[in-house]
Amino acid sequence: MDSLTSVNSAESRMKQRNWVEVVKKIGPDFAERSAQHDQEGSFVHENYDEMRRHKLFSARIPIELGGSNCSHQEMCETIREMAHYDGSTALTFSMHSHLLAALVWRYEQGLTPSVEPILRKIADEELILVSTGGRDWLNGSGTAEKVDGGYKISGRKFFSSGSSGGDLIVTTGVYDDPQVGPTVLHFSISLKGEGVTIVEDWDTMGMRGTGSNSVILKEVFVPEDSISLSRPSGKWMTFFDVISPIAWSLVMSAYLGVAETAREIAIAEAKKKKDDQIVQEIVGEMDTNLLCAQTALECLVGLVGPEFTPSTENSNLTYRYKTIVTKSSIRTVEKAMEVVGGMSFYRQVGLERCFRDIQGARFHPLQERKQYTFSGRIALGLEPIA
Template sequence: MSTQTITREVEDAQATPVEKVRLLVPEIAARAEAADANDEFVAVNYAALKQAGLARAGVPAALGGGDADIRQLSAMLQEIARHCGSTALAFAMHTHQVAIPAWRWRHQKVTAVEPLLKRVASDGIILLSSGGSDWVGGAGWAARVEGGYRITARKVFTSGSPIGDMLMTTALIKPDGDSPPETIIHFPVSMKAAEVKVLDNWRTLGMRGTGSNDVIIEGLFVPDSAVALSRKAGEWHPLFQVIATIAIPLIYSVYLGVAESARDIALDLARRKQPNSDTVALAGRMETALRAAQLAHRWMLDVIDRNAPSADTVNEVMIGRNLVAENAIAAVTLAMEVAGGAGFYRSNGLERRFRDIQGARYHPLQPGPQSRFAGATALGLPTAGIY
């Protein structure tokens, strides 16, 4: 069956996002190995998801979207990741950029996000974020000029960059002299602007097909009217509490899916020969680590259900983030041992999962800041500057 036929059937189906994905996974899985081997962006897989209407899945129905909630989006990403981690992670970066304004529209009655969500629904635009440059501390410079700012920046880890339409990004307002920056501005950037250049420099251990290239912005004019938010530099803002609470559980759905698929592959390989007592014990440890990751991720989703982002929800989500990362990595490492030598062959798909799962180490909050944030919370100390 052709990709066009499959995606048309998915589009016509009255189904949840994860049910739609399950119709696409044979095609997605078939392309995963080549994208990984050749450092190629998973463009065809991404296009298939978009054609199936999944790029607008998180947009509220009243604004033209699929009306999927966070749990449905999480299940969607987790299922994609079972078959291609790169496709899932790249798609997660668009998905969370849709889920955040959708949550604000539903729960905070923020109408300013409506034009963006309608464009996602009607025009099919793909949103990008730069996880390596646009965290709480920000990156890049905004020089004040008449009517707005001139932006100079290098945005790293911009997943999906070859296919993106709009980068949701930030820059520090350039201070006078040697003074530290005081303000960060948030604004969208058209990826088609002449001042924007996507490098071809994503050569990595794992998640090789995400197209997470550096994006260079040189001299782009951003008018005052395009600045969505100005916030104090160097500390958390309420919007970032929303971002962290919602985005991180969606991103870590991907790593959980990778770990689950590694477990399945390992057990299949182990069953092909008579498991000895050591293999049985390793399988038990793998199951235990995977269950810990699953429980931690479920907790993260439960925190989102509170619908009250705050420093407390950031703390709880980031505890979950580190528990998912630690145990998902452990489960995949054990999967390599359960599989034995067969797991070392690329053709079995396990070594790709082992490489892909390493990406779980690098999203915020990494273990150092997360431990300090949790400790400060427990002791009743300030957390505004811990990120």
């Protein structure tokens, strides 16, 4: 077999890879370890190692850059399936995945500066990206001091999901520009670089295995040419119309997977008392809520199709769908616990972990009340953000 044939054959195999099936293969091991990680609040290192071996972290990258060309829809399905085994692994993987998907979108659009080098590097080394987006939202966080050739960045980055096992942190710093005012700078830096410290402070109610520790940046130098984006602090920009549908379709896939897991546990228990009319009613209510969540997620994922065009209208739809997925998923888990009854309080059943994990869906931007204001302002012909 000549080298060209070999390359073509390899590409063909990668294109045909079913990532949901990969997760079904490795997922049972995730499930076996999930209770221990939850109890300890420890990061899912073993799961990340296994995912790295299967090249899940580069799956979304185009074939020509060394990836597997996994579609956005399939990646959402993969994360949703992963959550059936371990919610923490699925959620932290979704954080890496949305950053990578945004880079792939930039590459496909041919935007400058080119992201081809970083995509090739991620594919070659199976690098893991860490997001700090939740606290870096419109206003950004941390400080950026202008120095020769770049900036010195300082700040504490909360909720840095996967930081315990990541390679690059994608984050922001705010430069107080004397001419235009506070300006948010976007960049990535090595988690192993000078001035970077990971503080093991992730001890939370749910999603305890995500390793979403704080990252301390102390005068970390970022070269001028490493700034990927600069924008006014506190204002809605086109950037958010790009990242919103991409990010939340992936992240909410993890939470829907948790809700589906709770439903399966509840149904298994409900069959033991299936002739009870009250149980029948609660199961019907549970499944109706789950259908709402599934339908809203399907619509949300559908926004990021081949014809995806960033717009405020799509962002508005994104956040409305996100709120529906959140509320309906939480309600599904609540109903699952009601179906099972007092036994759902026992950790060994698995439902109380689903209940704790699903609560995290409430806190990602835009939170429910902020989404209502966002959508209301758009409906009234105002700017999305005051």
